[in-house]
Amino acid sequence: MSLRSHVSAVRPAPLAATLVALTMAVLAHPAAAQNDTSKPGATSGGIPGAEQQGPSSTNQQPAQSGPTAPAPSGSPAAPGLAGAQQPTGRLPEQRPIPLVPDRPTWNTFHGQLNGQKYSPLTQITAENVGSLTKAWEFHTGDASDGSGNLPTSVWSATPIFANDTLYVGTPFYRVIALDPGTGAVKWSFDSKSTLKALTQPALKNRGVAYWESRSPIAGEPCQKIVYLGTMDAQLFALDADTGKLCPRFGKSGVVDVNQWNDVNNKYPLSLLQPPTVTGNHLILGWAGKDWAYAEAPPGTVFSLDPQTGERQWSFAALPQEVAARTGTANVWTAMSVDEGLGLVYLPVSSPSPNYWGGNRTEKIPLATSTTALNLETGEVVWSRQWVHHDIWDYDINSAPTLMDITVGGKQIPALMQATKMGFLFVVDRRTGQDVWPIEERPVPGGDGSVQGEVYAPTQPFPTKPAPLLDQSKKPGIWSVANMVGFGECTRLWDKLWYKGMYTPPTHRGEGAFTYPDSAGGVQWGGAGYDPKGQTAIVNFSHVVQYIKLYPRQEYEKLASGSGNEQGYYPQEGAPYGMSLQNALNWLGMPCWEPPFGEIAAIDMTTGDIKWRRPIGASQKWGFYMPESLGSVTIGGPAVTAGGVIFIGASMDAKVRAYSLADGRELWSDIVQAPAVSNPAVYEYKGREYVAFAAGGNTILKDQVGDQLVVYALPTSK
Amino acid sequence: MWFGPVGAAHVEAELTAISRRPLGPLVIMIAGAAGVLLSAYAYLTPLTGITGAPGALLVIGSSVALVVDGLILRTATRGAVFWLFWLLGVLGAIGTLSAGYFLHAWWLMAAILIVLVGLGLTLTTRRRTVGDVA
Numbered sequence: 001m002s003l004r005s006h007v008s009a010v011r012p013a014p015l016a017a018t019l020v021a022l023t024m025a026v027l028a029h030p031a032a033a034q035n036d037t038s039k040p041g042a043t044s045g046g047i048p049g050a051e052q053q054g055p056s057s058t059n060q061q062p063a064q065s066g067p068t069a070p071a072p073s074g075s076p077a078a079p080g081l082a083g084a085q086q087p088t089g090r091l092p093e094q095r096p097i098p099l100v101p102d103r104p105t106w107n108t109f110h111g112q113l114n115g116q117k118y119s120p121l122t123q124i125t126a127e128n129v130g131s132l133t134k135a136w137e138f139h140t141g142d143a144s145d146g147s148g149n150l151p152t153s154v155w156s157a158t159p160i161f162a163n164d165t166l167y168v169g170t171p172f173y174r175v176i177a178l179d180p181g182t183g184a185v186k187w188s189f190d191s192k193s194t195l196k197a198l199t200q201p202a203l204k205n206r207g208v209a210y211w212e213s214r215s216p217i218a219g220e221p222c223q224k225i226v227y228l229g230t231m232d233a234q235l236f237a238l239d240a241d242t243g244k245l246c247p248r249f250g251k252s253g254v255v256d257v258n259q260w261n262d263v264n265n266k267y268p269l270s271l272l273q274p275p276t277v278t279g280n281h282l283i284l285g286w287a288g289k290d291w292a293y294a295e296a297p298p299g300t301v302f303s304l305d306p307q308t309g310e311r312q313w314s315f316a317a318l319p320q321e322v323a324a325r326t327g328t329a330n331v332w333t334a335m336s337v338d339e340g341l342g343l344v345y346l347p348v349s350s351p352s353p354n355y356w357g358g359n360r361t362e363k364i365p366l367a368t369s370t371t372a373l374n375l376e377t378g379e380v381v382w383s384r385q386w387v388h389h390d391i392w393d394y395d396i397n398s399a400p401t402l403m404d405i406t407v408g409g410k411q412i413p414a415l416m417q418a419t420k421m422g423f424l425f426v427v428d429r430r431t432g433q434d435v436w437p438i439e440e441r442p443v444p445g446g447d448g449s450v451q452g453e454v455y456a457p458t459q460p461f462p463t464k465p466a467p468l469l470d471q472s473k474k475p476g477i478w479s480v481a482n483m484v485g486f487g488e489c490t491r492l493w494d495k496l497w498y499k500g501m502y503t504p505p506t507h508r509g510e511g512a513f514t515y516p517d518s519a520g521g522v523q524w525g526g527a528g529y530d531p532k533g534q535t536a537i538v539n540f541s542h543v544v545q546y547i548k549l550y551p552r553q554e555y556e557k558l559a560s561g562s563g564n565e566q567g568y569y570p571q572e573g574a575p576y577g578m579s580l581q582n583a584l585n586w587l588g589m590p591c592w593e594p595p596f597g598e599i600a601a602i603d604m605t606t607g608d609i610k611w612r613r614p615i616g617a618s619q620k621w622g623f624y625m626p627e628s629l630g631s632v633t634i635g636g637p638a639v640t641a642g643g644v645i646f647i648g649a650s651m652d653a654k655v656r657a658y659s660l661a662d663g664r665e666l667w668s669d670i671v672q673a674p675a676v677s678n679p680a681v682y683e684y685k686g687r688e689y690v691a692f693a694a695g696g697n698t699i700l701k702d703q704v705g706d707q708l709v710v711y712a713l714p715t716s717k
Numbered sequence: 718m719w720f721g722p723v724g725a726a727h728v729e730a731e732l733t734a735i736s737r738r739p740l741g742p743l744v745i746m747i748a749g750a751a752g753v754l755l756s757a758y759a760y761l762t763p764l765t766g767i768t769g770a771p772g773a774l775l776v777i778g779s780s781v782a783l784v785v786d787g788l789i790l791r792t793a794t795r796g797a798v799f800w801l802f803w804l805l806g807v808l809g810a811i812g813t814l815s816a817g818y819f820l821h822a823w824w825l826m827a828a829i830l831i832v833l834v835g836l837g838l839t840l841t842t843r844r845r846t847v848g849d850v851a
Contacts, residue, residue, distance in 0.1 A: 621770055621771040621772045621775075622766075622767035622770025622771060622772030622773050622820050623772045623816070623819040623820060624766075624819055624820065624821050625819075652766070653766065654766075670764050670765070670766045671764065672763065672764060
């Protein structure tokens, strides 16, 4: 799977230049996060004021200058602007908090703040998982297939276990507290939020967050709080014991996050991903509608006081100078946290619009990046940009997985960032420097058909682990689909423009062949990690799409609507609308060669793949394709010390257990709809449970669910 | 009397009755009906993997068609109509069997295998009956 067959490697920068760059980064003006208040308009959209900006510089990339990761020499042609916040390289004072919790924990979207999705529980093992049975199930009643007045629901919530309760949020923006052993309802809360697709094209929810006071006051409510965000940007705080609103939080228990939406306020800052709760901080990003507008709300991240909702600091990935004419570069997925190092790691998405960058020709170094912030201040400590001048919607879409690894006998506090491109970037999480070399390599430029666009001459390519997808060549055609389509796939392949990975969008012909594409690679379920065996587990999809840009007038004639995964995208305000299509034949069969989805285990001491196998089965109209073809997946794994990987994620709406050791499928069950989040693994009254929310996602197929299903070993055993 | 002209006619009538009510079509109808029930169960019951799926509707329809096919084979005399519906039955059963495989509807597949057995029996029964009459 060499990537060098179509791009040649660029030699690392000389050490001296690297040291100079590092020194500059360290000496740069302190990061510009604000210690502000919740007053609306105190600072515009959370964007740091000019006095808080670092010094302007040209062509300066943040912390991309590790010894083996030279700063890209080129990138967009126009002069660069200062980053929104210059990395300081200054680590906060360390605290003796272990990366892996010392007791079983599943109280966040990814189970633990480190993003490992790991449970040390061992009651369920690879040997006995085959006898797993349904302990209980619960139907929230909150699902819509879109046939009535409500938009389709997309439920990607990971249930969280805390306070001896299992909490779930629903796509109708309710919270339900359940007995973890029986599924009996303890309480429920209805936000009565508007059920309209104000930003995303479906009613979406990824669950709730939980906070508890380290020094609770007896008799006082809200010493333990559950948080729920809504599509219309309201953040609710509920007493975890009673479900009643916390009166001290915001206005009577609600913070209107949209009060800070004052730049390009085209849509509300939808709070679909639960906040990240760490120490005395509630850190939240938001989701938007980045396919719709060129000028959109700039990507801001807010830290709030968990008890009052007052804003502590904010972060913006876009430099103030460009924020008004672009937007997003937001954090719409989970974050991870190393409380010991005092850093929160943000997976930052691409600026708007998704597929044309003529309005943002300057360098925007924090966009499409992993950015580490000081938890207490919001200062940027380091940042690595994974896609320069992103015009492919390659948002960094999952929380990086934090892991301590031993490479060449040396212990490294590392971070692995999985991506849509199928790359796994592994860096030292203290500094952002490479663990294995990450090389800047030349990539294709444009074909001259897109006005105003500029192209990054190079992009970062990791040398290890090997890319999960073979991007070195155009994927082959699946002969079955081609035959059924009477050569349709061959004709499509011939018509599409392809110059290798990072072929940019075009106006010519049928458009540009994109592989990997924005729906493939690793999605927001992220990578799991077994700290005992130093093994990463990741599921990923092979998807081919094609993109075409249309000048505005032409676009208006063609487009009749928009979505967020495929179809026509207006990119209003840009000179081009665009279309994004999956490469399918007339029957809806993928034109590209299977497998369509896989799961892999990676030895993090060597970066080598231990095993990989197709995951799940594709399903259309009820018909299952052979499991050897695999399935596109959305959602991620949970890994246990019992040697088991639990995962739903596949089209066929099955939840499965695989052997951590060799990837063998050990168990499966049918659930109501694809389980598109991560499972939760918890222990309650001495019994180990595995919980899945089977909610479905229209990206996979039109199947929705409201089922929370929980499995355990039979009690007699 | 039993062996006179009337008796001969009676025997012929009995043999004709056998040819009209052979075992094969009965098997087809019963197994096809089982296919309808199993498909309908899979379509209507939650968590079968194909609940509400168009593919499940398809096999409900094709199983109904097999029942009808058995009914026609039961009443059809030898000739083009018989062979047409026998062939359609085979194609329908193979199609339903294939659909059952891709739907992971294993019990449906078992029922349709019995339909195929019924189709085979239909030929066997008719050959013997027709031969006796001839």
